[in-house]
Amino acid sequence: MEVEEHKAFTLSEISLHSSKSDCWLLIHGKVYDVTMFLEDHPGGEDVLLEASANGDATNAFEDVGHSSTATSMLSSYLIGVLEGTSNSGTVDTRNQQSSKVVRREGVGFVAPNTIKGRNPSSSASMNLFEYLIPLIIFVVAFGTWYFFNKTKP
């Protein structure tokens, strides 16, 4: 579909589509229908539904640090633009977003960029702790077992 054919939607109209059976996202002034993508999204459907309900999903999308593959996938879900936006979608409505946090079931509220492995500066130290702590536990447990078995009469 050519860009010129895209419909213009108002913010209130876009906000009506934030359910599992009908989910739209507003990213960089463009409107995407991600209903069919919910189940396939590597980050899970909850974050998409949450971002959809929050109004403008631009920050949520950008904060995750999506790959260029993810960004290029956007065009396949494009259905229109935000009213008052040029078709290049340059408007920035991010300040209208009610919240910058996303909810993952059972985990409470976490900022998208704190999700494991997505922040390159913290991922190195995260990995170190992930492996170091179990290793220390294992060494202590083995040492204790060895000590008691060796000192047995």
Ligand code: HEM
């Ligand atoms: C149409 C919009 C979207 C598309 C096409 C998309 C696509 C993708 C893709 C392909 C990945 C895999 C990693 C990568 O290639 O970057 C991903 C990961 C992720 N996405 Fe999205 N995404 C979209 C919107 C969003 C939004 C609005 C959020 C809100 C927070 C989000 C949150 C995440 C998270 C948290 C991950 C990381 C999963 C993990 O590594 O554990 N995505 N997304």
